[in-house]
Amino acid sequence: MSDAPRHILVIGMGAGNPDHLTLAAVKAMRRAQVFFVLGKGREKESLTRLRRDILAEHLTGPYRVVEAEDPWRDRTQDDRGRYTSAVHDWRHRRADICERLIIEELAPGETAAFLVWGDPSLYDSTLAILEDIQARGTVEFGHEVIPGISSVSALAARHRTSLNQVGRPIHITPGRRLAEGFPDDDGDIVVMLDGHESFTHLTGRGLWIYWGAYIGTPDELLVSGPLDEVAERISRVRAEARERHGWIMDTYLLRHAPQDARGTESAHGTESSGGTDS
Structure with a gap:
């Protein structure tokens, strides 16, 4: 198993309705052994709860949910340059957390999944963060994207x-x-x-x-x-x-x-x- 590749699924789970999950998304979820969730604090804990409800509804086999706290982001910057810098800083710190999760919580040969609101290609940072981690060269993994209803x-x-x-x-x-x-x-x-x-x-x-x-x-x-x-x-x-x-x-x-x-x-x-x- 030590030489087997790690794999990550980036799954679009729709805009909020559990019925928005596509058949492809459900099939992809059933391939994963672990789901990574970045929580956004107590005020948005309903978003984490919805993810868990979706997993409970569609999965029957064993799986793990690993949560981590989403890093703080400076949302006060109105200047375009400062705003862009603040977003890059937030994404870099987010990548640090995801890198740790992949190394510590995803064994070689296992598959992990991120459930992304809407569609992963539209105003979501997950794909850019995974590219950042791959560029660091600290851990090898493959990944694929399952589109969702935005x-x-x-x-x-x-x-x-x-x-x-x-x-x-x-x-x-x-x-x-x-x-x-x-x-x-x-x-x-x-x-x-x-x-x-x-x-x-x-x-x-x-x-x-x-x-x-x-x-x-x-x-x-x-x-x-x-x-x-x-x-x-x-x-x-x-x-x-x-x-x-x-x-x-x-x-x-x-x-x-x-x-x-x-x-x-x-x-x-x-x-x-x-x-x-x-």
């Missing part, structure tokens, strides 16, 4: 809309870049990681918003409508949810008001909450 796809599905309109591009951006200006090419924009509610600075442009938080979970919140009319409502709902849960994960789609949405809905927008049946 919050972007889930958002569009819950609002019963498509991400693109005919002949128009789609942009996916963090909120901090949106704050620098709305693109001029009449495309549609998906915004993630917007802790500063950048959409509030884009009123008066004839935009429509499809917003969602905790998508796919029993706490799901959805609001859609003309941005000018629902921006304040989203800010209020967002603040109340953050106060209630201690954290929030939200995503939204912005586009110039679609022709098929100009009717009774456009007068006041729509709002729903309370899970996947809302």
